[in-house]
Amino acid sequence: xxxxxxxxxxxxxxxxxxxxxxxxAFSWIGNLPGDIKHTSGNTxxxxxxxxxxxxxxxxxxxxxxxxx
Numbered sequence: 165x166x167x168x169x170x171x172x173x174x175x176x177x178x179x180x181x182x183x184x185x186x187x188x189a190f191s192w193i194g195n196l197p198g199d200i201k202h203t204s205g206n207t208x209x210x211x212x213x214x215x216x217x218x219x220x221x222x223x224x225x226x227x228x229x230x231x232x
Contacts, residue, residue: 182189200216 193217194210194212196212196214196218200209200211200213202209
């Protein structure tokens with residue numbers, strides 16, 4: 165369990181450093197075709213459906229690779 169937590173921490177630190185150096189590196193998140201955005205007056209509704217599917221697939225592949 166401790167190794168998993170350390171691994172997650174290292175990954176989060178790496179993402180933070182990349183985001184700090186390259187602010188537009190993750191600009192595609194939430195802007196994929198299929199993400200639903202609706203604006204009406206002062207109300208904004210956002211459903212990142214395709215983004216969550218892509219993140220889920222990538223996470224599943226990585227977890228399967230590291231668990232073997």
